[in-house]
Amino acid sequence: MNVPADRNHALELLRQMLRIRRFEEKTAELYSLGKIRGFLHLYIGEEAVAVGALQALGPEDAVVATYREHGHALVRGTPAGSLMAELYGKANGCARGRGGSMHFFDASRRFYGGLAIVGGGLPVAVGLALADKLQGRPRVTACFFGDGAVAEGEFHESLNLAALWKLPVLFLCENNLYAMGTALARHQSQTDIARKAQAYNLPGEAVDGMDVLAVEAATAGAVETVRGGGGPYLLEYRTYRFRAHSMYDAERYRTKDEVEQWKQRDPIAAFEGLLREWKCLTSDDLAAIEADIAAEIDKAVAFAEAGAWEPVEDLTKDVYTERT
Amino acid sequence: MTMTKTTYREAVRAGLREALQRDPLVFLMGEDVGRYGGTYACSHGLLEEFGPERIRDAPLSESAFVGAGIGAALGGMKPIVEVMTVNFSLLALDQIVNNAATIRHMSGGQFSIPLVLRMATGGGRQVAAQHSHSFEGWYAHIPGITVLTPATVTDAKGMLLAALREPDPVLIFEHAYLYPMEGELEEAGLVDISKAALRRQGRDVSLLTFGGSLWKSLEAAERLAAEGIEAEVIDLRVLRPLDTATILASVRKTHRAVIVDEAWRTGSFAAEISAQIMEGAFYDLDGPVARVCSAEAPLPYPKHLEDAALPNVEGIARAVRGLLGA
Ligand SMILES: Cc1ncc(C[n+]2csc(CCOP(=O)(O)OP(=O)(O)O)c2C)c(N)n1
Ligand SMILES: [Mg+2]
Numbered sequence: 067m068n069v070p071a072d073r074n075h076a077l078e079l080l081r082q083m084l085r086i087r088r089f090e091e092k093t094a095e096l097y098s099l100g101k102i103r104g105f106l107h108l109y110i111g112e113e114a115v116a117v118g119a120l121q122a123l124g125p126e127d128a129v130v131a132t133y134r135e136h137g138h139a140l141v142r143g144t145p146a147g148s149l150m151a152e153l154y155g156k157a158n159g160c161a162r163g164r165g166g167s168m169h170f171f172d173a174s175r176r177f178y179g180g181l182a183i184v185g186g187g188l189p190v191a192v193g194l195a196l197a198d199k200l201q202g203r204p205r206v207t208a209c210f211f212g213d214g215a216v217a218e219g220e221f222h223e224s225l226n227l228a229a230l231w232k233l234p235v236l237f238l239c240e241n242n243l244y245a246m247g248t249a250l251a252r253h254q255s256q257t258d259i260a261r262k263a264q265a266y267n268l269p270g271e272a273v274d275g276m277d278v279l280a281v282e283a284a285t286a287g288a289v290e291t292v293r294g295g296g297g298p299y300l301l302e303y304r305t306y307r308f309r310a311h312s313m314y315d316a317e318r319y320r321t322k323d324e325v326e327q328w329k330q331r332d333p334i335a336a337f338e339g340l341l342r343e344w345k346c347l348t349s350d351d352l353a354a355i356e357a358d359i360a361a362e363i364d365k366a367v368a369f370a371e372a373g374a375w376e377p378v379e380d381l382t383k384d385v386y387t388e389r390t
Numbered sequence: 391m392t393m394t395k396t397t398y399r400e401a402v403r404a405g406l407r408e409a410l411q412r413d414p415l416v417f418l419m420g421e422d423v424g425r426y427g428g429t430y431a432c433s434h435g436l437l438e439e440f441g442p443e444r445i446r447d448a449p450l451s452e453s454a455f456v457g458a459g460i461g462a463a464l465g466g467m468k469p470i471v472e473v474m475t476v477n478f479s480l481l482a483l484d485q486i487v488n489n490a491a492t493i494r495h496m497s498g499g500q501f502s503i504p505l506v507l508r509m510a511t512g513g514g515r516q517v518a519a520q521h522s523h524s525f526e527g528w529y530a531h532i533p534g535i536t537v538l539t540p541a542t543v544t545d546a547k548g549m550l551l552a553a554l555r556e557p558d559p560v561l562i563f564e565h566a567y568l569y570p571m572e573g574e575l576e577e578a579g580l581v582d583i584s585k586a587a588l589r590r591q592g593r594d595v596s597l598l599t600f601g602g603s604l605w606k607s608l609e610a611a612e613r614l615a616a617e618g619i620e621a622e623v624i625d626l627r628v629l630r631p632l633d634t635a636t637i638l639a640s641v642r643k644t645h646r647a648v649i650v651d652e653a654w655r656t657g658s659f660a661a662e663i664s665a666q667i668m669e670g671a672f673y674d675l676d677g678p679v680a681r682v683c684s685a686e687a688p689l690p691y692p693k694h695l696e697d698a699a700l701p702n703v704e705g706i707a708r709a710v711r712g713l714l715g716a
Binding site: 103104105155156163164165166168169181182183184185186214215217218219220245246247248249252253254315316318319375376378381382385 | 421422425426427429447448449450451452453454477478480481515516517518519520521685686687688690691692693694695698699
């Protein structure tokens with residue numbers, strides 16, 4: 067690996083990963099205060115994936131994500147305040163507060179959820195790509211999903227359909243080695259997820275998901291193929307979640323030792339180390355980035371706190387399109 | 391009859407343990423039932439006790455493992471399949487509706503499917519639209535399956551054991567809100583899964599309900615009693631085949647009926663109950679049948695909207711007062 071040609075870009079990657087980390091640490095705190103309720107799935111440990119992958123997309127491209135999507139929405143550019151307000155359930159949230167943690171939506175950034183049925187996003191991504199193809203638009207649709215989703219029929223049906231119709235879909239598997247409490251080897255007969263692409267005749271590639279530069283490079287390459295009309299592409303990012311599956315998880319299925327081992331490969335600490343080694347980052351730089359992020363998060367919390375609740379009379383609004 | 395204080399969750403677990411101990415053909419299969427200990431901890435410790443052959447962690451493949459449950463039942467086993475929640479059972483709908491429910495009849499009675507399918511159901515925990523469905527009424531539309539909705543600690547265990555004696559598929563819906571609830575577990579006797587249960591005697595109105603709504607209805611009945619209104623509360627608990635006789639007997643006594651069902655009103659199971667009353671006790675009614683159901687919208691995340699969408703105690707009491715002109 068080389069010293070990045072563009073130092074500002076490298077610092078931006080670090081900043082984005084830190085934003086996700088600090089934002090989510092704050093949400094965990096707010097959860098214990100009861101400000102955030104329901105399910106809360108943290109992405110901590112996996113930040114390099116969303117940050118690296120989303121660099122490769124342009125504003126015209128689409129994103130479909132899962133219930134573990136705080137990081138993706140942040141990187142995509144939805145303001146932190148709008149996301150925090152959504153987590154509070156306030157009407158100034160990115161989905162009027164109706165979805166909460168698992169259901170971020172942002173039409174202006176072509177962010178189609180926040181879909182919480184495992185595997186449910188893949189067919190939708192195929193359809194978004196079909197619409198682009200039919201209308202001759204050079205856009206791609208990036209679909210994030212976990213290793214657990216690979217066991218669903220929808221994964222297999224979607225890969226086949228997208229490959230069969232040569233649709234511009236990026237299938238982005240965040241393999242964090244567990245589907246809730248079930249380890250990869252206990253839910254997959256073939257644990258090499260990237261290889262599954264072969265069965266459906268599309269390219270598949272595994273990448274170190276703890277290395278933001280590797281994620282960025284691999285995704286950029288895949289986007290080029292897909293945008294160039296080469297049909298869909300499967301990328302498997304090998305990563306790890308440092309926190310519990312959700313806030314209610316006793317974590318009986320893995321050892322503390324294993325988690326500690328992975329924390330040694332913390333994507334943020336690793337990248338920070340590299341930047342220092344390359345003399346691209348000083349302690350002052352880092353302090354400035356952290357201060358910036360802290361201010362952004364304070365503002366986001368204030369925005370959420372100040373938000374109003376959606377009036378109860380609006381409960382059945384938007385079940386259907388309003389007609390005048 | 392011995393009684394022990396326990397939680398709904400522990401009662402389910404006790405039922406599972408007893409079933410696994412009693413019959414070597416029984417096994418449990420589903421997502422995270424083993425190492426994780428069950429999403430709602432209903433199978434905590436069972437993997438250690440019974441081993442991975444009988445406590446089988448399944449991949450996220452609802453259609454495949456529910457279908458495999460059907461196949462295993464056809465092959466002579468007694469599978470208990472846990473689908474984490476009713477929301478995810480939609481991925482297995484084809485297996486349940488097209489295979490489990492039809493094979494006995496379609497084969498001219500040659501095959502039997504003694505499958506027990508358990509799943510959590512219901513809303514009220516702020517987990518938003520995709521995780522809060524109540525589809526037990528939907529499933530009760532389908533001939534060929536039995537639909538149970540245990541609401542008490544005793545039924546949580548007793549209905550599971552009774553279901554395992556059935557030669558045909560049984561779906562058990564456990565309202566997720568009930569798992570931590572404490573109650574008295576009656577150890578004597580099996581639960582009769584052909585009968586609704588009278589949970590409270592009353593003369594003025596029949597509250598007909600099931601699952602998580604039972605407790606709201608009982609609370610509403612208490613509130614009404616303080617106002618001099620005596621509500622009878624019937625826990626339907628078996629949605630199919632429905633114990634119509636118990637419903638009609640209660641309505642003939644009270645002459646008024648309010649149905650409480652957490653599903654959406656349109657096309658709800660409450661509509662079916664109402665139709666049964668029209669057909670069987672129309673001339674005994676002193677007023678129209680009333681329904682308390684969920685608002686016609688996907689369930690939203692924030693508490694105030696979720697509370698407004700779901701049936702609640704005051705809403706039930708209000709519906710009763712409305713009927714009585716009180
Ligand atoms: C169809 C379906 N089944 C079960 C669930 C419950 N559930 C939510 S997340 C999850 C684990 C998913 O694991 P994975 O796809 O690897 O994603 P991760 O949580 O690791 O990011 C499960 C079982 C669900 N949401 N949808
Ligand atoms: Mg995973």
